Amino acid sequence: MSLGDSATPLGRVRGLGSAREGGEDWLTERVTSIALLLLGTWVIASLMFLPDLSRQTVIEWLRAPSGGVPMALLIIVGFRHALDGMKVVVDDYVHTEGNCFALNTLLLFLAVGGGAIALYALAQVAFGGVA
Numbered sequence: 001m002s003l004g005d006s007a008t009p010l011g012r013v014r015g016l017g018s019a020r021e022g023g024e025d026w027l028t029e030r031v032t033s034i035a036l037l038l039l040g041t042w043v044i045a046s047l048m049f050l051p052d053l054s055r056q057t058v059i060e061w062l063r064a065p066s067g068g069v070p071m072a073l074l075i076i077v078g079f080r081h082a083l084d085g086m087k088v089v090v091d092d093y094v095h096t097e098g099n100c101f102a103l104n105t106l107l108l109f110l111a112v113g114g115g116a117i118a119l120y121a122l123a124q125v126a127f128g129g130v131a
Helices: 007-015 023-049 055-063 067-093 097-126
Strands: none
Touching: 007 067, 023 067, 055 067, 067 097
């Protein structure tokens, strides 16, 4: 007996989502949302406790591990969350398989490229490349 031949209506649909997957994506979106909420709160609170928001003060803040490491996490989690969200939009609204694949590939390259540029800029600031 296959899943479609179940005797009860519940038996026919149990375990089958819209595409037989998606639980991992849903959980990843929720976890990254919570992480962004916590890291965003950290950024706002940290900036409020700085004596001033001059360029030199912010650079010193980012050079400290307590500033640079959470900022790197914010960048990574932010780009991952954005990529996951945009992939859901593409999967929901682009119905041609080739276009869907091309757009998802483009989004992946943009997210990895944008994240790499942001992390490079943070590393330049954190490790003294910017005076």
